[in-house]
Amino acid sequence: MPEFFMPAETDPHERIFMAFPSGGYTLGENEEQAEAARSAWSAVARAVSAFTPVTMVVDPASEAAARRHLGDAVSYALHPLDDAWMRDSGPSFVRTPDGQLAAVDWNFNGWGAQEWASWDNDRLVAGHAAQLAGAAHVRASIINEGGGIHVDGEGTVLATRSVQLDPGRNPGKSEKDIEAEFARLLGARKTIWLDRGLSRDNEEFGTRGHVDIVACFARPGVVLFHDQQDPRHPDHAISQAVRARLEQSTDAQGRSLELIAVPAPRVLRDAEGWVDYSYINHLVTNGGVIACSFDDPNDQQAAGILAAAYPGRQVVGVDARELFARGGGIHCITQQVPAAAREQAAS
Template sequence: MTESLRFPAEWEPQSAILIAWPHADTDWADRLGEVEETYIALVAAITRFQPVLVCVADDDVQAYARARLSSARIDMDRVRFIEVEYDDTWLRDSGPITLRGNDGFRLLDFRFTGWGGKFEAGRDDRLVEALDDLKTFDNNDRQAIDFALEGGAIETDGAGTLLTTWKCLHERHPTVSREALDDRLAGWLQQDRVLWLDHGYLEGDDTDAHVDTLARFAAPDAIVYQACDDPADSHYAELQAMAAELASLRTRDGRPYRLFPLPWPQPVIDQDRRLAASYANFLIINGAVLMPAYGDPADHEAVAVLAKAFPDREIVPVPCRPLIWQNGSLHCITMQLPEGVVAA
């Protein structure tokens, strides 16, 4: 493969979405029935527009998942199962980060450490290698990188600009300077500038402020972000400071970004623990944006905001309240695969 590589934006054409089916040996065991309903709704939404690759732990999990999806009248011609080991289902962070080249693809296989050693992640750390060994991908090479980086920690506009948060990267690599991180991220991800956010967080988030819960590119000149308009809320000061940071950022040609603030849902409390509900954790697919819905009145306003940010795409709400019990949401459990990278 030639060295002319590019990190595609999420809105570019995709071949499939990669997910992993929850089962009794994952951390979903206590609420498996609830989260399965979200996965069924997610697969139903994806397969309206494109294929989905579903990782399954074994034959029994595959048979069960196939039966559940088939009974939901999903187009099973667009569903492909891959038997592979995994610890949990957060494939945004354990899945491949794909670069497109002139004549193929490079799968970047960063270390996955369970968000800084918070959880066991040995099988998840080997997931990309295992999928590659199973010939899941076409016309590619895999680059193993001994550096902890999760896909949810980075956003690209597809044109060489990376957006990330200092809190997360500094937490993973406390002895590495921002300048050194700039150089490493730019080199590995083929970016020529890195935009850092110093503010923004969500209670209940154990990723140390992944950018995909806070601010997302909608176009090279547009950013959608999670706002908070309630001065009494504990997030108010930080998210207001993040909004000011975003307003100060400039596009490559020196213009302010077009900004789309998302509404603030009411707090979701589970056994005295606040859960991290963010509308910024949406997933862009071919022809649509899948939006996490939480059964909150703000769901409808969030649809309207995303429709303005993505005027050429259908906005499809997916019920995601069960996901935030484990502190993630829709984007966190998925990984897009660019057009051409999935083997026939």
């Protein structure tokens, strides 16, 4: 029996953790850019708070700015921060076989010790969040981030080789080594390996290929995947490879996967090059789906696909362009705490 088990993200949530942008490249080079970042994070927090309580981890130096933007829409927890990507620096919340809450600390090291990243404070965020949630703090034997995995709640996990086998994270580790730790910490009996993430996410300021921008489980046996339909974009070939891999895969229950293509936004480039805008990077929480929008012609179509994939939930679009300009999306800045087993049974 595994030591821990990670519920599906579609299970009920007790709360969502976020972190408020407080410095570095996330705030940008001037106050206008800083306000754009604060406003983007705050818009997501307000959207989430309509469905689930939000705890915002805030660097003490940024408390005034956070309260100015968010007021009483969230609860506040002060802790020094380097950055604001709670999915990655924060823990993955799991449960023990008897239902006790635990927080997996993936030993955050700046997405593989990237030269531009700093993590002296962020490496401690997982332990802080564990304490706030009243969860046991469990340290992994590998380096990973929450954006590097996606589970179905029935023993299957999606991951990319470019992240898990990254020499900056897990030098010398094999797929079997990673799978053994996924089994211990997530209750995973089957890992579906994708080779890599999207093009821009594999460039200098990316994560080296997080899966949560490429594919995710809508429910057991059903996977949404990023479908870049324009052959001019380098992610077109990646989308085709992802589709082919998923078509050949089965989950932990032995089922073939039902695939749902989610077309990429039509915009292909920004000032920095090929975009990695993706509707896959959404948050499902209680009665809502907090979805990325891009002021793009495909926003409405994507929202319709998400509404069909998550019946009974309200899809709320939040402009994610300022998030993606800084390296991620809505899923990247949020981290769910699963509700207690008795609450799940009653929901």
